[in-house]
Amino acid sequence: MTNNNINNNKKKFIKLKYYYGRDLAILLADKICSVYPSFQKQDFIDTVDRKTNDLELKERIKIITETLHDYLPLEYAEVVKILIGILGPPNPYETGMFKEGYWIMPIAFFVETHGIDDFEISTNAIYQITQRNTGEYAVRPFVERYPKQMSSLMLEWSLDTNVHVRRLSSEGMRPRLPWARKLDQFISDPKPILPILDNLKQDESLFVKKSVANNINDILKDNYDIGIKLLKKWSGSQNTNTQWIIKHALRNELKKGNTEAIDLIQSGKR
Template sequence: MAEELRNLFDKDYINELSTSIKSEYRNFDSRLFQSLIYDDMWNELALKQRVRHITNCLHKTLAMEFIEVLELLKKVAPHCRGGLTGIVFPDYVEVYGLEFWNESIKALEYFTQLSTSEFAVRPFVMKNQSLMMDQFLKWSKHPNEHVRRLASEGSRPRLPWGIALTSLKKDPTPIFPILENLKADPSLYVRKSVANNLNDISKDHPELVLEIAQKWYGDNIDTNWIIKRGIRTLMKKGDQQALELFGFGTNPNLIVEELTVTDKLTIGDALSFSFQLISSDEKPTKIRVEYALDFVKANGKHSTKLFKIAENVINSGEKKVYTKKHSFKDLTTRKHYPGKHKISIVVNGETKASEYFLVV
């Protein structure tokens, strides 16, 4: 994925960026800019390295005061590609604008509406957390959904590809007033960010997130969606408080029978398995059915990962039959290794049955 994304910053993009800058600033030396871009390392640079390299080459080529560059980039940005490629503009602010707080914050607010400033804003949090959290709080009430999302996404303690905010990992309470303003946001784009922020926090402070979940649950359907997505890691871990919040309590009257699994498979093949889930409970029961795979790692140790099968209701005396396959094909994000593996069927956070199989 990262390999594909870095290719967004290709020669066509660099040409478009050069042309757009040249149209606003006639003295821009596009030849020098491109000669700096395509150095010996360009083809080896990863996604964020390419972005930072473009930023540094712009700085060397423009040779202007920061405020002047900022005004130029504000004119240029709307004429360039949006989406991920637009992070070049806030990245320039991140690198060269920390000493120009007011101007930089206004610029990040502007650029995020064309792309996202979620990565660029993080050094500002580290420089002055109190001031930046006040800014996030203001942004959480902004009329533009991209700016409201920045309030949540920029304050995430564990933002993927972003600098970890160590202080907020230790004490996330300054984030909560921001999320409170966004807990019923009309934009799904914003609500996803709020859920991801809560999920980040749950990895270090599950008790705080569960407290918020209990407080928020039932407000409205959108807030309930945020909560469920926000406690997804806790649910995957089988946290009973998280599961019970959504009605998935442990139940000894739920039984898994006839678990059959492929005895042996080769890396690249798919594991086939099936089982029956039977309820002897007197009333209908909400069920969250998952399977856990105990993978063999390169060092011979094991690592367990949980995969969701279904969420529904099983009636008294009902029997549900599940048949699934799981690919053991190597991916860039996951490698498989030979050895004895285990599959477990998990219902409402409780392991109901397990079987071993061999990968060769």
């Protein structure tokens, strides 16, 4: 067995939270120093190490983010320029947030917590971040604060050439995204999401299709009539990607034996 295989096997048994401590602080500090040499590298590392030891995942990410804020005492736009400058090339794979670029999560949280008053700078940053990790959590406060602007931007992103950006246009608008606060505005009225999903209904990416189906599954929980009406509209399509989304979106309804859902699936097979 090669050393790489041994290291990979060891990684499988490390709790996720332990990735967000001293080692990640070292990685971040080295990257920041490459574009901002006056960064107090060792103080940053030692502070993160001291403060994260007894914490769980979310608290660790928060500490790293706030320590970044403390050790980058610059205007928000300048800090974002530094942080975006260390991201590296986009992730070419259709992978989730913990498969590639896991170290970027504190940067996303930085934009989420410190950038709410700077719409253009922050959304441009999220556009870059999501191509390497994910912007699905960072984007949600902006959806709440700027609903019309974000609906328009997400509609634009749903047509993007980058698969991660297209996925974000759905995932970031999910009413009940796991590990995130609910978007009550879309639980009350999910109609602003529908044009975005409509743009994605024939997407060939499994990464995107899963998000679209999960979004509709969220909608069905609170607004069944709106969700089922959308799926009925799509059901006449012979596109295999659309049919996959319909079936996956209805998985919970099918488990419950919902005859309307069963009929909808059967109609797509004809």
